[in-house]
Amino acid sequence: MRTIKGMWFFYQKLVVPSLGISIALALFSQGFVPLPFGICFSYAILTPLVHLYSYEINTPNEYYFYYNLGLNKLTLWANTLAISMLIILVLLLT
Amino acid sequence: MGKYAGHKHADYTRSSINMSVLHVDSVRREIGGRCILNDVFMSCRRGEVIGLLGRNGAGKSSLLRIVFGSLAANQSFVSVDDRKTGGLYSSRKLIQYLPQHKFLPEHLKVDVLISCFCGRSNARLLMEQDWIKPFLGRKPDALSTGERRMVEVGIILFSEAKFVLLDEPFNGIAPVHLENIKKLITQNPFVKGIIITGQDYRNVMELSSRIILMQDGNTREIKDPRDLIEYGYLPQTADLS
Numbered sequence: 001m002r003t004i005k006g007m008w009f010f011y012q013k014l015v016v017p018s019l020g021i022s023i024a025l026a027l028f029s030q031g032f033v034p035l036p037f038g039i040c041f042s043y044a045i046l047t048p049l050v051h052l053y054s055y056e057i058n059t060p061n062e063y064y065f066y067y068n069l070g071l072n073k074l075t076l077w078a079n080t081l082a083i084s085m086l087i088i089l090v091l092l093l094t
Numbered sequence: 095m096g097k098y099a100g101h102k103h104a105d106y107t108r109s110s111i112n113m114s115v116l117h118v119d120s121v122r123r124e125i126g127g128r129c130i131l132n133d134v135f136m137s138c139r140r141g142e143v144i145g146l147l148g149r150n151g152a153g154k155s156s157l158l159r160i161v162f163g164s165l166a167a168n169q170s171f172v173s174v175d176d177r178k179t180g181g182l183y184s185s186r187k188l189i190q191y192l193p194q195h196k197f198l199p200e201h202l203k204v205d206v207l208i209s210c211f212c213g214r215s216n217a218r219l220l221m222e223q224d225w226i227k228p229f230l231g232r233k234p235d236a237l238s239t240g241e242r243r244m245v246e247v248g249i250i251l252f253s254e255a256k257f258v259l260l261d262e263p264f265n266g267i268a269p270v271h272l273e274n275i276k277k278l279i280t281q282n283p284f285v286k287g288i289i290i291t292g293q294d295y296r297n298v299m300e301l302s303s304r305i306i307l308m309q310d311g312n313t314r315e316i317k318d319p320r321d322l323i324e325y326g327y328l329p330q331t332a333d334l335s
Contacts, residue, residue, distance in 0.1 A: 003183075005210050013201045064197040067164050068211065068253070070186030 006069035007079045013054055014080065018047045040088045047084040051077070114140040114175050116189070116257045116287055118161050122169040123153070131157055131167070132311035138287040140256055143279070145302030146291045147316075147327060152308040154291040155194065158259040161289075162191035174256060190255040192246060194262045198234040204245055205230040213254045219283070220252040225274065240271025247275050257287040264294050276301060295328065 019039075026038030033041070055062060055076075066076055121134040130153045138144050148154050159165035161172050163182045172179045172189075179185040198207055204226070208217045220226060226248060234242050243263065250258050260279070264272050279288065279301055292298045299305060305316040307327055314325065322328045 002210060002213075009199060009202055009206075009210065013199065059200070061193055061195050061197045062199050064164070064191065064193045065199055065207075065211075067162070067182050068186065068190050068250075070183040072164075072182050 003070055006066055006071055007076070007083075010066055010071070010076055011079060011083050014047055014050045017054075018043055018050045018084075021046055021050075036091060040091050043091075044084055044088050047080055048077075051080045114256050114287065116161070116289075117171075117173045117176075118157075119171040120169055121157060121160055121167055121171075123156055123160065123165075123167045129311050131160070134308075134311070134313050136289075136306060136313055138257060138289055140287045141282070141285045142304065143282070143288045143290060143302045145295075145298040145305045146289055146308060147295055147298060147305060147322065148291075148308030149327065150293070153311060154308050155261050157308070158191060158261050158289065158291065162189055162259055164191070187254050187256075189257045189259065190250050190253045191259045192250045192261055192263060194265055196234070196239075196242060196246070198242070198246060198249075200233055200235045203231055203233055204237075207234075207245075208249060208252075211249050212252045216252045216254060216284070220248055223248070238271075240267040240274075243267050244271055244274055244278070247278055251278060251283065251286065255286065257289070260288060260290040262292050263290065264292050264297055272297065295322070 022039050022042035025042045026033070026035050029038055063073060063076070071079075116138045118134065118136040121131050122129070123131040130151075134153075134157060136144070136157075146154050146157070156165060160167045160170050163172075163179065163185055172185075174185070174188045179188060198204075202210075205221060208220055208226075208230075211217075212220055221230060226245065229237060229241060229245055234245065237245065243265070247260065247263050250260065263275055263279070267275070276297060279290070282288065290298055290301060299319065305319075305322075307314045307316050307322065307325055309325060309327070314321075316322060319334045323330060323332055323334075328334075
């Protein structure tokens with residue numbers, strides 16, 4: 001349970017900036033691409049980039065919090081990609 | 095505990111609780127052809143505080159990270175109670191690590207971090223401590239460096255792990271917080287085995303029941319503080335009183 005909670009906490013940090021920038025980009029390119037598709041597409045690309053910036057470049061030491069919960073870097077990267085795909089799937093289906 | 099500063103500690107109660115042992119053996123790590131850890135051996139019992147001293151670059155942090163499982167070694171053997179640890183997931187309830195620099199996620203509040211990190215009963219006990227109450231409901235970036243370090247040490251010491259590795263817990267903090275952190279480590283509420291590093295040798299020695307010096311990629315057990323001068327870790331003029 002704690003591991004799942006840790007994965008969600010890790011991902012939580014990425015949601016607001018990724019979604020915010022995705023909506024802004026989608027609104028900006030609304031004339032060329034339908035809005036839901038624009039949001040989903042931007043979100044899919046941006047989340048790993050925000051992950052890269054937030055954790056690998058900006059605060060790499062935060063990884064140790066998650067290491068202590070038993071989560072290694074590979075699991076955390078897989079977590080980012082998997083939840084992003086899931087959110088996109090939900091967005092596309094609704 | 096505190097053998098080097100003449101502290102008497104209730105070790106008899108601790109040793110009777112259990113005989114869990116963290117065993118580290120044959121640790122070897124090379125970087126660019128240079129051997130920074132050469133067949134290192136170390137062991138730690140529950141309730142024991144081991145002070146790990148050594149110059150900058152001696153390999154203290156690398157050794158702790160290898161024991162924890164976050165750094166790969168060319169060769170290593172780490173076991174707890176004769177069971178080999180196998181990566182971060184399998185050793186999460188056995189060994190916890192406090193890194194040198196701040197590591198708490200800044201987007202979460204202290205009470206949320208404690209609940210996630212410490213397990214239900216330990217989290218409740220930690221949140222009942224008077225010193226932590228003012229920090230609950232605040233995010234780590236709203237705390238001073240010393241307050242933050244206290245929370246970090248508290249979280250690690252109240253975790254469910256049997257052994258904790260504290261990498262320079264006194265790094266860059268004011269004397270008042272340093273004393274609070276020392277008090278926390280001395281209390282060691284769950285009788286963990288603690289390995290502590292630091293350049294502040296006086297404080298490390300004050301807390302430790304055993305001292306190990308890292309030098310030339312190896313570990314040496316220090317029986318007498320004057321050995322630290324003999325081995326060149328401390329200058330001849332060092333005050334060991």
